[in-house]
Structure formats: structure tokens, C-alpha cells
Amino acid sequence: MERSEIQHRVQKVVSSVLKIDSKEIAPQSNFVFDLGADSMKSVELIAGFEEEFNIEMDEDRAREVQTVAGAVDFIATYVQ
């Protein structure tokens, strides 16, 4: 899967879960500081990524991801 597609789909999930316009979601956006994802939203985001990409992520490592670009990189390790 192309990185651009992963990026697009990650933004779609983030937008849907955090109720943020996808235009406001930049690769460098920090989930907590910029996008307001609390611990509960973090769980929902992980669940959203897993469903979107049909993958089962290592949650310990997933929780360490801090930015949208980081999420794209992490998911790429599962889908590429």
C-alpha cells in the first residue's frame, strides 16, 4: 500500500474519531497536544486504525506513537 494512501486513510480515521476537519490534521500533528486525544480517544483511534487497515496492532508500541506521521509509519509496518 502506498504511503500516501495510508496517510489519507489515517487522516480519515483521526477526523472521524476526534471529530476534526481532516484539513486541520497535519503529518506533524501531535495526537495529544494538537488534536486533543485523551486516553479514551487513544483507544478508539487504535481500534479505528485496526478496523480501517484490517490489522491487529501491538498496543504497547501503538501507544508510544505520538504524531499522525508516526501513525502512518507504524501502520506501514503492518500493511507493506
Next chain:
Amino acid sequence: MTHRALSPEAIQQLRSQGCYAQDWSRVLTTSDCDLSRIRNVVFRSSVSVGANAGVANVDGVEVPCGLYNCVLMDCTIGENVRIAHIGSLIANYDIGDGAVIQNVAALTADAGSQFGAGTEVEVVNEAGGRVVVLIPELTAQIAYLQAIRLHDPAMQKRLREAVVQTAERCRKDRGAVGQRAAITHSGVIRNVLVGPHAHVQGVLRLDNGTILSVAEHPTVVGEGVNAKNFIIAEGASVTGGAMLEKVFVGQGAKIGKQFSAENALFFANCEGFHGEAVSLFAGPYTVTHHKSTLLIAGLFSFYNAGSGTNQSNHMYKLGPVHQGVFERGCKTGSFSYVLHETHVGAFSVIIGKHYTNIDTGDLPFSYIHETDGQSEIVPGMNLISVGSIRDGEKWPKRDNRKTTIKRDLITFDVFSPYVVEKMRRGRSMLQRLQENTPKEKSSVQIGGVVIKRLLLRKCAKYYSQAIERYLRGKVFDRIEAALATAKSWEHVRASLKAEKGLKEPEKWTDLAGLLTPVERLTSLEKSVGNGSLRSYEEMTNAFAAIGASYQKDEWEYVTQAFTQEYGFAPSAMTLDQARDCLKAFAEASASLHGAVFEDSKKEYDAFARIGYGLDMSEEEGKRDFETVRGTADTNSVVKKLASEREAMTQRQKKLEALLGKF
């Protein structure tokens, strides 16, 4: 020592020291009573006085024992007692050896008083109907039976008889102040039994109550307290202008800082400061520390109420008939509101205001929060939070009770058959919802709250991991113990057999702190109902027996649930299955523990540093934060979690090696 009548010379001496008696023949003293230490005393009716050569400590100063500036009516005074400066009188009291009563407005008892026993306290439902009769020996479990198990009238009738009979035994014609108790600088005290070694200082008014106290854990009733119809148990403290009416304060509990309570029961180690309680059944470790907090019409235990917490139902039409249940271990965030009726599952966190009737009993360890006025739930979220782990460890350490007899029976385990079975039910519920909810739907309703569809699978997984960790962990505890001496795998397997004693090992209940299979409770209730258990003592002994069978019952549950989960009984496990089991246990444990570990470290991330290092450079701000908070590496909880992780790995290796023996 025997008492004797005063000689004419003795009477003359006392008269010369400002004393007066209605009838000097009814004033008796022991031969070693120093009459020079009896001054300005009015004796009315019969008064006997013991030896008084010693000294008493009042406000840190040693002063002579004896009787000074007081009116005594129908009293017996023990040895080395100091009574001084009584505003009105002391009447109808037996004063124990070494007691001090000084600067007290009045201390009187009416014949036939029950001293708070027999008081009917309306708990859990503000409109009544759930009555607990106060007795000094009240336990959380007997109160639970009285208040909650109302479906069985025969049992209730017998229970009520036993409790009332116990309350009747408290009826006395005289009050008592126990040995070495001290009552100082206080207002009117009427019909109050003051136990040995109790400290009553500066109270405003006490009316119809019992203060139980023992040498190993004296009870304190302090400044400004105004209490009526109450029982305060050993080692409790009620201070700081607390206002109590129809209240029980359990062993080691603390009430103070202007807390007010009416129709409320606080069992062992509860803490109530600043706020208010009405119609409250506060099981062990219910804690409320903040102003504007109202705990009302509820059944709680191991509960921590944030500031401004409130529960109520102001939309009622037939009066305040509401009630609510927060199962053990719940927390409410600041200014949270929960509309009763409600039933919140164990170890849940409630944040925000909730205007629907929540019923999430089968979804323990949840976060229930408010989004745009809607109540949402994240089931199992608290399984990956460091908070619940910390709570579970702190409760046993904070057991304030220093008495030999600890009346409330408490099961401290966070993970027990009770919550694990609820997680199994919750997991099934979530899995069913996941299967039946189309992807187009973003959320579903469950127990009055909303759950995001995306979370159904994820939260079911958290429950699965916790179930796995508990069941496999319990089995490996036994395997590890057996491996130390077993000569063969067969020997190990034999140690995993459960003694079958329960018909339904999966059905458990929480009796205000005591966890037990439901059938043990129903069996006890049957015995009460048919008269096999008659006296109060027999009933409390039966509860103690239930408590003592916890580990045996837990193992029976574990073996059944394990078999249902994994398709074979622990005692039928092959060596290969044991190795697989160990691997799965380690994975589940590591995953949950890893999440908790990460959560604990969040307390030190950049978010936590907001507000530190004002007007400082980044480096200075970092130093400011670390001076106050330390670092994740130095935090005791984080360090402990890190060492636990290491210990888990080592244990897995050790168990693998031990299994390799066969």
C-alpha cells in the same frame, strides 16, 4: 476495695472543704480515699468514691485526681478518677478507674436508655424502606443483610428479632465512662456510653449514643461535634464540628471538617470530610474529602468521591424514592453527577454529569464520561490505568483498625471471581453487540450509556486479557507451589483438583466488602429464616465462616471458569498445554502490565509539566518540575511497576525451567 460510710469527722472535713450532701449516709468511700481531694462537691442520692491518690493528665499537665467543683448524683466513681469543674451535674453514671472528666457542662443518663442502640437508620433509599437497626456490634455484612436482602420476609423477621434483641441488651439504667477515658471541655452529654481510653474533647453536644473504644485503639470524638442517635466504633475519630444524626461510624473510620451526615452508615476505614451524606450505606473504604460533595441514597464501598460529587433524582414524582449502587472501587470525578436510579459496575470511573439511568453492573473497570451531554462508556478502560492498581495495593495497607476483633469482613482482592465473572459476562455482551452492529453505525446504546462501535472489539479484548491473566495466573500460582516438591507432572496435576462444594461456583456477590458465592449467602439466609441461626453472634460467626472459605471457593470458581474458557480442566492439563498456558499467561500479563506501565509514565510527560517552570527557560522548567515531582525513574509506583515487569519475566523463565524437569 469495699466502700464504707463516712465517719462524722470525715463529713465534717468534707463540709469544711465546701462539700454538701443531701444524705451523707449515702456517700461511701474506700478506706484509701483521700478526702482532702474532694472539694466543693454536691452529693445527691447515692455516690461511691474510690481511691484518688494518683495524678491525671489534663491538657498535657499533671493534676491531682479527686473531685472538684461538681454535682454528683447517683454515681460510682472508680479509682484515681479526676472530675472537676462540671457546669451542671453528672448523674446516673459509673465512672471507670483512671477516667478524667473536666470542664463539662453536663453528663447525664436516663434509666432505660439504649445509648443509640435500636436507632433505625434509613439507608440507600431516601424515602425509607431499607432500615438498619443500630447495635454496637454492627458489621457491614449484617447491615447489608438488613438493608439490601429484603426479598425474604421470614429471614428478615428473624434477623430483625436477633438485632433488636441485641439492641435490647444495651438498655441500661446507668451510663458509663470506661477506664482511662477522658471527657474534657465539652457541652451537654446525655445518654452516652463512653468506652475505655476514649478521648472526648470539646464536643458541642452528644445525645443517645455509644462510643466504643479499646486500649489498643482509642476512639476520638473532638471539637464541635454534635451527634444524636449514633454509635461510633473502636479506633474511629469524629472531629472538626461534624454533625451526625442516626449514624454509625465503623472501626478506624474518620469523620470531620464540618461533615454532616443523617441516616448514614460508615463502615471500616471510611473517611468523610467537608461534605454531606444522607441515606448512605458507605461500605468499607468509602472516602469523600471535599466540599459540596453530597453522597445520597447510595450503596458504595471502596469508593472515592471527587469534589462536588452528587447523586440524586430531582425529577421524581412520588417523592425521593431513588437509590443508587456503585459497586466496589468506583471513583467519581470533580462535579460529577449521576442520576439515580443507577447501578455502576465495579472499579469504574465516572466523569461528568449523567442524566440517564446508568446500568453497567456487568461492565466493570469502565470509564463512564460525558460528551456533549451524552453518557459514554469505555468498558475495561480502567484495566489499563495505573489508578486501579494503585488503589488495590493501598487499601490493605491503609487498614486503620488496630483492634483484635475486626468486625467488617473485607476481601481486598481487586481481581476476584466476582469481578472476573462480570468481565466474562461483559465480554459476551460486547462481542454480541459487535456481531450485530453494522459498520455504518458509529455507536450503540448499552445500559443507558453509549459505546462507540469501534470500541466493542477492543474493550472485549481488554476483558479477555484480564480474564486470561487472572485464570491462568491462579492456576500457575498452584503449579509453581506444586513444582517445588512434585516428583512428577501427575503430582502437579493432582494439586490442581478442586474440591467440589458449590452448585453454582460462578455466581458471586459482594456483601459490602465481603466477596462470597451467592449460594453461601442464600444458605446463611435460609438458616436465619428457619431459625437454625438464632442469635446475632451465631449470624456473625456464620459470616466469618463464609469469609474463611474464600480461597477454597475462589479455586472452585477458577477451575470451572478455566475449563469453560480453554476446554480442559487444570487438573487434566498436559505438559504441552501447561507450556502453552504459561505463554498465554505471560502475554496477557505483559500486555496489560505494559499498558499500565505506560499510563504511569504519562504522569511525567510534557502534558503533566503544564504550569511548572513559570517564566523560566525550558531547562529551568524541567528542573522545577523534577524538584516537585521527581522523575518517572524515581517514582515509587513506576519503579515498582518496572521491577514487577522484570519479576514477571524472571518468573516465566523459572516456570519454563521447572516445567522442563518433566
